[in-house]
Structures are given as C-alpha cells and as structure tokens.
Amino acid sequence: MNPNTSTQPADQRELTGLLNRLFDRGLEPAEEQRLNALLEQSGAARRAYLCHLDLHLELERRLGGFGAPDRAAAVLDGGAADSPGARHLIARPLAFGSAVLALAASIVLGLWLLPRAPVEPGTTVAGDPTATRTADTDPAMGATTPANLALLVGSRQAVWAAPDRTDRADPVAPGLPTGDYLPAGRLELEAGEIDLSFANGAEITLHAPASFEVLAADELQLDRGRLAARMPDSAVGFIIRTPQSAIVDLGTEFSMNVHEDGDSEVLVHDGKVVASLLSDSGSTLRDYTVQRGQAVSIHPGRSAMDAIDAAADLERFLLPPSMRPPPLAISEAYVDAVTSAEPLAYWRFESVDADRRVRNQVTDRWHLQLDDHVRLEPSTDDNLVALFPAEADSAVAMTTEPFAGLNREQGYSIELWVHPGNASWSTVAGLLDDQRMDASQLPYLSVIELMGLSQGRRSGLMHDDFAVRFLHRSPPGAGAGFNAITATAYRPSQWHHLAVVAQAGQLSVYVDGRLMQTTRDPQPVFDEIDYHLVLGRLRPPGHRDDQRQFRGRIDEVAVYPRALSAAEIADRVHLATKRPGLPVVVTR
C-alpha cells in the first residue's frame, strides 16, 4: 500500500510539511487546525501520518539509542540497581510510578518497571560497560573510525604496506599478529590474504593488493582489492563501500572485486545483497538487488550497472570461507576420564528427549532443559554439540533441579568446550540461587564470561579483549565479588576447552588445559544454598535478557563437587585427541 495514493499531491506535500514541523519545532494553533482537517479528510492521509510518525520514532530509536542497560548485568558487576540507561528523545522507555510498581511487585515485573534515567553521550554507565555509548559511535548508521572494530583472525603470507605508504598516523607494521584488532584508518595489504571477524558475526576475507578501511562495526570501505564475505543474520545491513558504489548485505555470502579504475563487481553465492551506484555526493543513482547465483558489474564512469555471467570466470572471485564451523572431535578416552572423575553431572549433548531435555550421563538427576532455541548440531560423524543460534534473541539451557552443597570448602569445578560464534561479550555459564530465580538482583554464585567486544567496542573493564572471566560472589548476590580474568585467551570461531575451579577462596581459570589466571578471595563465604546451572546467558528462562547472550556452540559440560587439579585438566585436553598426535580442534 502506498499511503499517499488517495490524497491529492498538494495535500500530501502540505501534510508532510506539517508533520516535519510537528517533529522539529511543534505546531502553531493554525497549523494544528490544518493538520486536523487534513487527517480527517481520508484514511489514506491518516495512514500516511502513521507511517511518517513511525519513521520519525524509528529514527529516534535507532539514532538516539534505545536499549536500556541490562540491570542484571549492572547488578552482577556490582553496579547500582538504578544505573542510567541509554538516552531517549520521544521513544523513551517506560518510567512507571510507585502505584504501578507496588501493584506489580507481587509478580515478576521487577527490573522492567524501574525508572531509567537518561545518560549523556560519552558517558560510561557505572557497572555496565555494555551501555557505553560515545558521540562518535553510531551503530545504526556507521561511525567515525575508532579502532577495535574488526579482529584479525587469520593471516596468510600477509605483507602490509610500509608506514610511509599509508596515510595513517600509526600505521600497521608488517606482520600484524593475528588475534589483534585492526587499528583505525586506511590499510594497505600488499600481498597475501587476511580474515577479519566483526562483533556482529560478519566474517570477511581480503586478498591483496587491497586498500581498505573499517569505518564502523558494520561498515567497511574497500577502495581496491578482492573480498569474500559471510554474513550471518546478526550482520544483516552490513555495508561494503567502494569509491562510488555500495553493497548492503541482506544476510548472505558474496564476493566482491574493486578495480583500480573504480569499477567493481559482486557475485552472490547465497542470500541477496543490494548493490548501489552512488553519485559524487554519495546518494544513490541506481540500485539493484542481486540474488543468489547472480552477479553485477558497477561502472561509475558511465553510471552503469550490468548483469554479468560470473560462472564463466569464477576464479577471478575470492570464495567465502566455509560456513561450517571447525569440528570438535571428542575421544572415548576423554569421555571415560570425565566420567571416572565422578562429576555430579556430565552433559554430552548427544540426544534430546521429547521434553527437550539433555540427559546427565552419570546419574538420573540434574538433566539439562533446553529452551526452544537451543538445538543439537552434528560437529563430527560421532559428536553432536549444543548450538545457541546467532539469529536467536534468547537461547538458554538450565538444570532440571539445583545442585545442593556446591559452595563448600572442598570447592567445585566446571569444565566445558566452547566455540564462540562471534566476537561479542557473552555469558557461557552461571550458577544461580534456586530460591531467588525471580529476584531483580540476580543472586549468582559464579559466572563464566567471554569478554569480547561490547556493541563493537571494548568492554570497559581493565583487561585484554577476548579474556575469559570467572566471577565468583559469595554470598551470592552481595557486593561485586572477585574476578579471575585471563589475559587474551580465546579466539572467536575456534573451539576452546574452559575449566574454572573455586576452592577455599581461590579462583582459577584454565583455557585449553593451561592455567591462565588465579585470584584469591581473602574471606570466602560458604553456604548450603542450592544452585542451578544456566548456560548461554545471565538470566534464567522466562526472563528478559538482551545482553551478553551467548551465540555459538557448547559441548561436554561437566560439574564437579570438588576442585579439579591442574594435572587433571591438562590431561583432559590431551585425552580429547582421538589419535595421538592429532589436535583435538581442526581449524579450517
């Protein structure tokens, strides 16, 4: 439906003008009367009004910031329960009064009803670094060029331009190590090939010679070179800009070549993109939706876009990396070792019953309840893993009954395999007080987090990015607790073995069998509380949790009522190898 089709063009223009004045400065009395008259004339005018108003509100939501901070996260980090949220203009979140608050107190409205005060741009929200927003950050439209937007996850014979050949103040030295962020500014790749990973899950491979710049968490400028991109649903809207064209991803895999003369071509392998030819001022002259199997060439010099037959010369395109994640092969020896270590629970995720429960391998208690979004996925011919999909807003698994007496002097341990599907900060697992599951201040005993990027930026805590965090809080829900945070320890899109151990106040984190960090709580408090294990996010099922949702894969989760030793953990990783000499993780 075109909401304007049933009104006269002059009325349309007048209506649009009045609405713009309404949004930008308010209306004079005479203008209000005229708006009333126009809207009373026809349903089409009223629909046009609703569409126009919604555009205005949507712009405010996207550009003014809408996501309130996760109060659970703030509480978890020791922040104030009334931490300020993102700022709002018209589309403010709800700020309910005490009467409603009291009314709702008997149910689970808790966090949702609390007033959320505005925060100025550039303010770091106390206790919730995920809510950090600066004036130069613009997730809806792209940002200026901060660093830490894209992670270099692969490098094959890459040679970067010498510093004096770039226009950057702090150019990349040859041999930029994988695992580091790309710095801000234009970069020149003279030889080889690199792989980039973005916080939204986008993966891009670039082949030299290439000149490019990461403009924002979802935007890359490619002035020259060959590129292959794999964009999950979470990266829909990602933009590849060239000097006079742009590709907007709609959830796809595609390849793109940008030539020295400014011509470019794009081939879509799966999904679709919108290819646009831009004018000198950057506005769109022509655009074309390129579907799976189609290719177009874009010629700014003659303002033309042509369909081309890419199949005749596929080799000129760089092909995207395989969609399939690296397989995780688990040997029988590994399974035997875990079982003989007498865990309380060991979930292998090899099957799920009709009630969506994954059975505990070692006893008929403490099964794992999956929600509707978590599913099992084959990793190898004989190993299934739990997938927390990238497209799910919420995916969580929780024990069917709590563990008793876990937080005692003898300690406890949790180990698992994890494959982070993106570079975002996310919660892998937590232990939650069974009696206070609905509490607004989540009473976590401990949380295991992957400290990647938070909304495309660094998390704000003083640690290296891609650290693993083991937060322990005793008694649960009180104070900020103690952190054991590793140095940079994991890579997105690779399998890692994680183990955390808490014993008599000592907190230890192991990554891939190696002790990475130890911290001591000088005054540990033990308790007789029963704890549920929650996988995939901070909050249990049935509760809103928009941030720190884990997206990726988890397997072989085990919970022990004692401290595992360093030797046990190291042996475990060694035993996971199916055959001697082979790595457990086969990376692509």
Added chain:
Amino acid sequence: MTDPTPPSDESASADPPTASQAVDGELFVRLLTRHENDLYRSIVALMPGRPEVDDVMQETAASLWKKFADYDASQPFLPWARRFALFEVLKWRQRLGRSKLIFNDDLIHQVAAEQDAVQPELEQRRKALDICLAKLGRRDRQLLRQRYQDGLTVMDLAQSEGIKPHKLYYALEKIRRNLLACIETTINSARLRES
C-alpha cells in the same frame, strides 16, 4: 464512532492481582515487554507532540495489568492493548479540557481505527529503513545523527552549523521525504520480486 471498551468495573479493576494470577504475571510481562515499543508509538500517534505520553503509557500499563485476567490469549495482544491505550488517551484529553490539543476526539478515534491495519506495513517499513539509511549521503547521515543522536534542536543545530534555521528545517524535511520515498520503492520492489 463507538467508544472503546473501557475497563468495565473501576472498583474491581483497582484490586491487586491475586495469587491465582501469578502464573499469568510472567505472560503479562512477556507480552507487554514485546509490544511496549509499538504500544508506546500508538499513544504518541494519538497525542503527538504532547509531553504527557509517558503518563498515559503508565496508566495504560496499569489498566492492562488490572484487566489482564480478561485477556484472551488466543488473540493478538497489541490490538487488545491498544483499546486501553485509546481509552486512557481519551481520559487524559477529558482531564485537560479542550485547550492546547492537537487532535479532537473524532480524529483520535479515526487514527486509532487505522493503527491495527497499518501495523504490518510499519514493520515492513522499519526493515526497509535499514537499506535506505545506508543509501544516504555522508552529509545527510551527519545531519540526522546530529538531530537525533546528539539530541540537538533545530535551532541549536542551525546555530552550531552556522546556517539559517529554515534551511535546516528544509534539509531535514528533504531527508525524511527521501527516506519515505526510498522505503516505498524498497517495499514495492520486494513485492514485485515476490509476485
């Protein structure tokens, strides 16, 4: 034009939720959380430019909770909730009298009557906006960012940019017109491809 069905029994509606409603509490929160954005926009549409929108939203949420036992879970939540929003807007209007109002009673009813029908299109349009924002030129992007992200009024913005306010009004209007046109084109193109 008929009035919406208001909460029928004010004395009963003031009762707090009972223990038997506890199970529905989570459903209520889930539904209201899911639809709060659209419900809020529905209220803005009935009283544009009014600062009391938050108050009316608050009253609406309270009414919804009081009457949640009457909600038929087999029916969509948003249209049901909008009836209460309309009722609360009309109550607000009565309290305020007839001064300083943009919409009269009839028009409020007329706009409210369109809201459910236009909802699917609004959702399509929001998706198309992704593409259209990306197509904007650098200057237009910067202007929108200053207007919405930095929260500057047009007067402030004009002063900081050193241009006359009416030129800025026109520039913003032109950007929104272009976005509206782009959204139309994008949706129509998608329909053509699907047909």
